[in-house]
Amino acid sequence: xxxxxxxxxxxxxxxxxxxxxxxxxxxxxxxxxxxxxxxxxxxxxxxxxxxxxxxxxxxxxxxxxxxxxxxxxxxxxxxxxxxxxxxxxxxxxxxxxxxxxxxxxxxxxxxxxxxxxxxxxxxxxxxxxxxxxxxxxxxxxxxxxxxxxxxxxxxxxxxxxxxxxxxxxxxxxxxxxxxxxxxxxxxxxxxxxxxxxxxxxxxxxxxxxxxxxxxxxxxxxxxxxxxxxxxxxxxxxxxxxxxxxxxxxxxxxxxxxxxxxxxxxxxxxxxxxxxxxxxxxxxxxxxxxxxxxxxxxxxxxxxxxxxxxxxxxxxxxxxxxxxxxxxxxxxxxxxxxx
Amino acid sequence: xxxxxxxxxxxxxxxxxxxxxxxxxxxxxxxxxxxxxxxxxxxxxxxxxxxxxxxxxxxxxxxxxxxxxxxxxxxxxxxxxxxxxxxxxxxxxxxxxxxxxxxxxxxxxxxxxxxxxxxxxxxxxxxxxxxxxxxxxxxxxxxxxxxxxxxxxxxxxxxxxxxxxxxxxxxxxxxxxxxxxxxxxxxxxxxxxxxxxxxxxxxxxxxxxxxxxxxxxxxxxxxxxxxxxxxxxxxxxxxxxxxxxxxxxxxxxxxxxxxxxxxxxxxxxxxxxxxxxxxxxxxxxxxxxxxxxxxxxxxxxxxxxxxxxxxxxxxxxxxxxxxxxxxxxxxxxxxxxxxxxxxxxxxxxxxxxxxxxxxxxxxxxxxxxxxxxxxxxxxxxxxxxxxxxxxxxxxxxxxxxxxxxxxxxxxxxxxxxxxx
Ligand SMILES: N[C@@H](CCC(=O)N[C@@H](CS)C(=O)NCC(=O)O)C(=O)O
Numbered sequence: 001x002x003x004x005x006x007x008x009x010x011x012x013x014x015x016x017x018x019x020x021x022x023x024x025x026x027x028x029x030x031x032x033x034x035x036x037x038x039x040x041x042x043x044x045x046x047x048x049x050x051x052x053x054x055x056x057x058x059x060x061x062x063x064x065x066x067x068x069x070x071x072x073x074x075x076x077x078x079x080x081x082x083x084x085x086x087x088x089x090x091x092x093x094x095x096x097x098x099x100x101x102x103x104x105x106x107x108x109x110x111x112x113x114x115x116x117x118x119x120x121x122x123x124x125x126x127x128x129x130x131x132x133x134x135x136x137x138x139x140x141x142x143x144x145x146x147x148x149x150x151x152x153x154x155x156x157x158x159x160x161x162x163x164x165x166x167x168x169x170x171x172x173x174x175x176x177x178x179x180x181x182x183x184x185x186x187x188x189x190x191x192x193x194x195x196x197x198x199x200x201x202x203x204x205x206x207x208x209x210x211x212x213x214x215x216x217x218x219x220x221x222x223x224x225x226x227x228x229x230x231x232x233x234x235x236x237x238x239x240x241x242x243x244x245x246x247x248x249x250x251x252x253x254x255x256x257x258x259x260x261x262x263x264x265x266x267x268x269x270x271x272x273x274x275x276x277x278x279x280x281x282x283x284x285x286x287x288x289x290x291x292x293x294x295x296x297x298x299x300x301x302x303x304x305x306x307x308x309x310x311x312x313x314x315x316x317x318x319x320x321x322x323x324x325x326x327x328x329x330x331x332x333x334x335x336x337x338x
Numbered sequence: 339x340x341x342x343x344x345x346x347x348x349x350x351x352x353x354x355x356x357x358x359x360x361x362x363x364x365x366x367x368x369x370x371x372x373x374x375x376x377x378x379x380x381x382x383x384x385x386x387x388x389x390x391x392x393x394x395x396x397x398x399x400x401x402x403x404x405x406x407x408x409x410x411x412x413x414x415x416x417x418x419x420x421x422x423x424x425x426x427x428x429x430x431x432x433x434x435x436x437x438x439x440x441x442x443x444x445x446x447x448x449x450x451x452x453x454x455x456x457x458x459x460x461x462x463x464x465x466x467x468x469x470x471x472x473x474x475x476x477x478x479x480x481x482x483x484x485x486x487x488x489x490x491x492x493x494x495x496x497x498x499x500x501x502x503x504x505x506x507x508x509x510x511x512x513x514x515x516x517x518x519x520x521x522x523x524x525x526x527x528x529x530x531x532x533x534x535x536x537x538x539x540x541x542x543x544x545x546x547x548x549x550x551x552x553x554x555x556x557x558x559x560x561x562x563x564x565x566x567x568x569x570x571x572x573x574x575x576x577x578x579x580x581x582x583x584x585x586x587x588x589x590x591x592x593x594x595x596x597x598x599x600x601x602x603x604x605x606x607x608x609x610x611x612x613x614x615x616x617x618x619x620x621x622x623x624x625x626x627x628x629x630x631x632x633x634x635x636x637x638x639x640x641x642x643x644x645x646x647x648x649x650x651x652x653x654x655x656x657x658x659x660x661x662x663x664x665x666x667x668x669x670x671x672x673x674x675x676x677x678x679x680x681x682x683x684x685x686x687x688x689x690x691x692x693x694x695x696x697x698x699x700x701x702x703x704x705x706x707x708x709x710x711x712x713x714x715x716x717x718x719x720x721x722x723x724x725x726x727x728x729x730x731x732x733x734x735x736x737x738x739x740x741x742x743x744x745x746x747x748x749x750x751x752x753x754x755x756x757x758x
Contacts, residue, residue, distance in 0.1 A: 084719050091392055091722075112722035113392045133497075143613040145522055150711075151719035156406045159418040170615060171408045172522075173705040173716075187495040188522055188624075190614045230393060 024096055024228070024235035025286050028069055033077050036062035037095035040080040040176050044201040044309050044316040045101060054078045057309040058099040061120060061226055061243065064295040065097065068242045068287055073298035082176050083151035087112055090229060097239055098227040101195055103153045113230040117240040120225050120302075122322040122331050124218035125154050126196035128203060131211050133190065138217035142167040147180045147189035149173075154194050157220040177202060191215075195222050197310065197318060204315040237285050245292040248274055248334035249301035251325050256300040263293050274337045281337060302332065385725070398730070400721040401426070407716050409707045411623055414543035422717045427542075429712030430734060436630055436708065437695040437738075443634035444694060445687070448641025453671060455646050466642070473639035479700050482632030486704045489624040490521045499611050516608040518616055523623045525609035525616035532603025548602050555594050563590045625706040629698065637694045644686045648679035680753040688746040692739050699735075709734060 028034050038046035038058055046056040054076075063073035081089045081100060089095050091113055101123075102108075104116040127146075129135045138161075148155050150173045162169050172189045174180040181202055184192040192199070196218060203209045226243065228236045249255070252271050254262055265277045272278035276289035283289065299305050306323065310316045324330025355365045389396060401423040408418050413431045416424060455466040473481065498510040499518055512518045518525040535547035566586055574580040609619025652675050660670040701708040702715060709731060718727035 084715060087719070087722060088724055107722075113394055141614075143615055143617070145615060150716050155716065156720065159406060159408045163418065169408075170522075171410050173410065173707065173711065175702070186490050186521060188490055231391065 024232045025069065025238065028096055032070065033075050034062065034066040034069065034097070035077050035079055035095045036065070037079050037081045037086055037089050037098040037100055038062065039100045040082055040178065042101065042177050042198060042201050043205050044314065045197070046078070046099070048078070055309070057121070057305060058101065060299040060305040060309065061099045061246075062097070063298040064246055065239055065242045067294040067298040068245075068291040069238065071288070071294055073294075083149045084175065086151075087114065090114060090227060093229070096228070096235070101198060101224050102227055103195075103222045104225050104227075105153060108227070114227045115230050115233075115236045117226045117228055117236055118243045119223040119331075120243055121197060121223075123195045123197050123222040123224050125157050125193060125220040125222055126199050126218055127215040128184070128192045128199045128212055129190060129215060131213050135191075135215070138215045138219065139165060139167075141169065141191055143169070144190040145170040145172055145188065147172045147174055147183050147192045149177065149180055149194060150175060152194070153220070153222065158193055161219045181205075195224065197224075197316075200318055201310065201316050204317070209315075234286060238287065241285065242291075242295050244334040245274060245295050245337075246302040246305065247325075247332050248337060249292070249296045250303040250332075251327065251334065254296060254301055255304060256297055259293060259296055263290070270337060389725070394722075396725060398723075398726055400717075400723050400726070403721070405717065407720065409712060410705070411626060411707055422713075422721065425717060426709065426713040426730075429707055429709040432701075432706065433695070433698055433708040433710075434738070436626065436633070436701070436706070437698050439630055440633040440637065440694050440698065441691045443630070444637040444641055444690070447634060447638030448690075449645050449676075451638065451642035452645025452649065455642060456649060470639045470642050473636050474643070478632060478636040478697050479703060481636050482629055482700055482703055485631045486624060486628035489628055493519045493521045493624075496520045496522065496611060496615050499616075512608075516606070516619070518609060518611075520616070521624070522615070523621040524627065525619045525621050527606040527608050528618070528620040530605050530607055532605065533601070535602070551598060551602075552595070555598050559591050559594055563587050566590065623706070625701070625704040628704050629701050629706050632700075633694050633697055637690050637697075640690050640693075641687060644683055644690065645679070648681075648683035649675055651682045652678050677753070681755055684746065684750040684753060688743050688750070691742050691746065695738055695742060696735060 022030075036059075038054065038056075041047045042056070044056055046054060046058045048054050059076075059078070062076045062078065066076045067073040079089060079095050081095070081098070086098055086100055086102065087108070090098050097117075098114075099120075101121075102116075103123075104119060108114055109116055127138050127141065129141075135141065141162075146158060146169050148158055148171050155171075158169070158171070172183060174183055177194070177198065180192055180194070183189055185206075192202070194202075196214065199214050203212050203214070206212065226239050228239055248270075249259075252268065252274070254271060254274070259275070262271060263275045263277065266272055269278060273281055275293050276282055276291070280289065282291040288294075300308070303325075306318075306320065307313060310318045312319060320328070320330060322331050324332060326333040355361050402421055404418075405420055405422045405425040406418050407425070409416055409425065409428055411432055412428045413435060414428060416428045451466045451469060454462050455470065457463045457466075494510040496518075499508050499512065499520075501508045510518075516527045531548050535551060537547065538545045566583055570581050570583045607618050609616040609621070612618075615621070649671075656674055656678065657670055660674045661667075665673065698708060699710040699714075702711050705711075707715075713727055713734075714731045718724055721727075
């Protein structure tokens with residue numbers, strides 16, 4: 001009797017579980033809010049201001065997706081995640097997507113059951129040291145104490161780099177960028193290592209950025225991009241093509257200034273398809289016809305977002321480099337909208 | 339004639355399950371059992387379902403894979419080429435190490451403070467009250483962070499010990515040329531031997547025969563010393579006069595050890611600043627000291643209260659009787675009160691040891707790599723095996739706790755009131 005009750009309950013629970021799973025798109029639409037996993041605070045990429053309004057390069061992507069799906073870029077709930085909590089937050093369904101300096105790697109894409117929707121920043125791992133230490137190359141770091149965020153790719157790269165160069169180091173594990181910053185400034189470590197973009201953003205927030213240098217060595221490839229749960233390709237497509245829409249918009253010269261004009265129709269059929277004047281691209285993946293118009297209007301095209309959040313005119317001052325359009329010698333390349 | 343007890347037999351009705359006290363408790367138990375099993379079944383099923391939806395399986399194979407990350411503090415040899423299982427072991431040993439030391443210091447602090455809190459000296463008693471109330475009323479995490487902040491803020495960076503070529507002086511200097519406090523660690527001398535008796539390579543860690551020899555000699559010396567003391571007591575019982583033993587004890591305890599150390603070529607290695615950090619000695623990380631201090635001071639406050647309660651539980655007559663026999667207050671406490679108080683103290687002390695051990699998982703806050711930091715932190719994150727890692731971690735903590743309470747219960751059995 002005990003057993004039959006047990007299995008009866010099992011079957012009942014199984015049935016309800018079967019009904020409960022809707023697609024992420026339906027969930028987001030029903031909720032009216034996009035849950036977007038961002039980092040806990042990295043000025044330029046994702047950080048809240050004094051009023052709790054988030055802004056930054058990664059935040060702009062959350063806004064673009066919210067605009068494409070819900071028609072309103074402000075319908076986003078930002079969920080701060082650390083290097084350790086981010087993937088669990090995504091796979092457990094706490095967030096619908098991650099836009100958080102996360103490196104696309106094989107095991108994350110396969111074993112950790114995520115799907116990377118693309119790359120919004122091509123990066124690499126670097127080191128930051130105090131200028132007065134006199135260090136000019138990462139090869140001089142033998143025996144140093146290095147602050148490192150746990151749960152990141154950079155943690156593994158660091159171990160590999162020191163091993164292959166026959167050097168030793170003392171890892172000082174930190175949980176977030178804020179803690180790393182504090183330890184580094186307190187002198188608990190000689191060098192701080194993370195993605196070079198993260199270093200630039202961290203340094204820009206210092207009172208004395210000129211007293212810190214980022215060493216020339218870039219020891220890894222860190223393609224950073226938005227991630228979604230494995231298994232919901234429709235939602236993956238939406239995030240992927242929202243990113244591509246922003247990139248394509250820059251390539252075709254669609255900006256937040258001229259988009260209203262261009263959305264009335266142009267000579268260029270590719271722009272027309274992108275903006276929904278021609279064809280039915282949006283509805284093919286469950287969105288409105290003008291999804292891309294809304295996404296681009298949220299914060300401008302990829303180039304505009306870059307310039308406004310982390311570009312050379314901001315304190316962070318990152319050059320486009322690899323992140324320029326393919327037509328400008330960079331790697332940003334959106335497939336055709338057709 | 340019918341009697342009251344001959345109620346008409348109407349058979350068993352369903353409502354009796356609730357209204358008849360003979361069956362009610364059974365009914366409640368069965369319902370509870372069904373609910374509990376249903377909930378457990380639902381949890382298991384939900385987990386299986388969700389894992390399937392994610393396409394994840396449940397296996398512990400990841401423990402055999404290369405860990406690939408470095409750990410700052412390790413008690414057994416470890417490199418990033420070792421497996422996740424070994425990284426877990428390194429973390430586990432770190433957990434055990436800080437818990438053992440923490441329990442020991444917390445007990446010492448607790449007994450000391452607990453006794454002094456009952457002191458007749460107003461100031462001392464009040465000071466101890468202040469200690470107890472401040473430490474047990476603020477979360478232990480904050481104490482650990484405070485200890486860490488103090489250690490990092492008041493100490494200089496290692497390069498402050500470097501001699502500045504311009505002035506010919508360093509801004510910080512080592513204590514006795516062998517200890518250096520820095521904002522990362524405390525560098526202390528390490529020991530080494532000129533001659534080695536050899537090393538046994540166990541799978542866990544290489545064991546130096548020198549250390550083994552020292553332990554054996556020390557154990558032997560303690561045993562001989564005990565015989566000496568037992569002999570002294572026997573003489574005292576027989577003749578009433580206790581022979582002088584202190585110099586013999588000293589000789590027995592230290593003589594052979596000194597001889598052995600000299601034979602092995604015992605040396606102390608002072609740490610020296612080389613490049614970024616001190617090398618040559620042992621670097622005791624601030625993270626470890628902060629965690630240890632935070633846990634000890636916090637738990638010590640609770641133990642102090644337990645000790646005080648234990649002492650107060652012993653009837654005043656015992657003290658008075660001891661005084662009447664001419665024992666001084668110190669001896670009264672040590673020989674009469676505390677041994678009896680232990681019976682009251684030990685059971686709640688076990689819970690405090692368990693608490694301390696579990697609280698040691700707060701190590702993550704200061705970057706000390708305990709079990710939570712390796713298995714439940716980096717390994718979990720890099721392999722994405724949340725369920726496996728957390729379950730394993732829970733099992734290990736459970737096992738540690740069971741061992742502690744097992745050992746402490748044995749001790750409790752020993753100090754229990756012997757009824758003859
Ligand atoms: N790209 C690496 C590192 C990611 C990472 O942790 N980035 C840092 C700074 S570049 C970050 O976002 N920190 C903010 C925080 O701690 O919330 C990875 O994916 O593992």
